[in-house]
Amino acid sequence: MMSEKIKKATREAYGDALNEIYPDFPNLLVLDADLAAATKTGTFKKAHPDRFIDCGIAEGNMIGIAAGLAAAGNLVFASSFAMFAAGRAFEQVRNSVGYPHLNVKIGATHAGISVGEDGATHQCCEDIALMRSIPGMVILNPADYAEAKKAVRAAAEHVGPVYLRFGRLAAEGIFDESDPFTIGKGVQLTEGKDVTLIATGLMVGEALGAQELLKNEGISARVINMATIKPLDEEIVRRAAAETGAIVTAEEHNIIGGLGSAVAETVCGCCPVPVVRVGVNDVFGKSGPAKELLVKFGLTAGNIAQAARQAIAMKK
Secondary structure, X not given: OOOOOOOEOHHHHHHHHHHHHHHXXXXXXXXXXXXXXXXXXXXXXHHOHHHEEEOOOOHHHHHHHHHHHHHOOOEEEEEEEHHHHHHHXXXXXXXXXXXXXXXXXXXXXXXXXXXXXXXXXXXXXXXXXXHHOOOOOEEEOOOOHHHHHXXXXXXXHOOXXXXXXXXXXXXXXXXXXXXXXXXXXXXXXXXXXXXXEEEOOOHHHHHHHHHHHHHOOOOOEEEEEOOEEEOOOHHHHHHHHHHHOOEEEEXXXXXXXXXXXXXXXXXXXXXXXXXXXXXXXXXXXXXOOHHHHHHHOOOOHHHHHHHHHHHHHHOO
16 A cells, blocks of 8 residues: 655645546536646646636635536536635535535645645634535545545545645655545554554654554554545444544644544544544644644644553553
């Protein structure tokens, strides 16, 4: 499953995948809110200018246009920064896309703290919580370039609204492009019996790093990549809880309302075990280099390893 390590941002995969899937989806239309260079939809615009619409700096209007085009039978990808796609346009996403369950895919780039120097106004750590609250919304948060490309195709094949979350910072390669991707399925990356590390997006690589740190201490950690946050793979969560007795979640998102909340809700409902959440601890971000911000906000392999020790101690 592990591939040669290639560092590429998942937003790069978004633009590349749109070009690749177009021959299979001739009704595809791509919309952007005047950010094509940053969201990487510019590659699609260059290749297929007649299938691309720049809606300007007006995400609410863009989502309304996307809804109308989808209602007319088109497959629509609407693109912007996560802060604006999920935040500014929330009402339109809820009422114009979610409520009628239209075939609109929201390509949200620049999510999380790793946006870096753009600062707190652009570091969206609330988008998963917002999208989880919309009935019928699928949420995909891929870990690396290869998985992100697979997620775009899976979103196109899925009938109904999908929120795709992409990052700005280059992520280490974890998957091969030949690896399968199924909406609603988590992927176990390592065996482990003492604790389970469930991670999503950029934090999957950090979770694998934590697993190595723990192994050096004689702690056996299972690592699960949860690229689909909704619908959550409850079966793999229940099995992890039953077999390891302790869980750590890791996400580049507020600890409230994201992956940690989804996992804790599942565990509480069926098989209560300690769940320690690693994420942004209910604070706003700050401007700074992305890697330094990950350290400042506790989003590293070392932080996940420490949370694992805490979770294990709680079950004794």
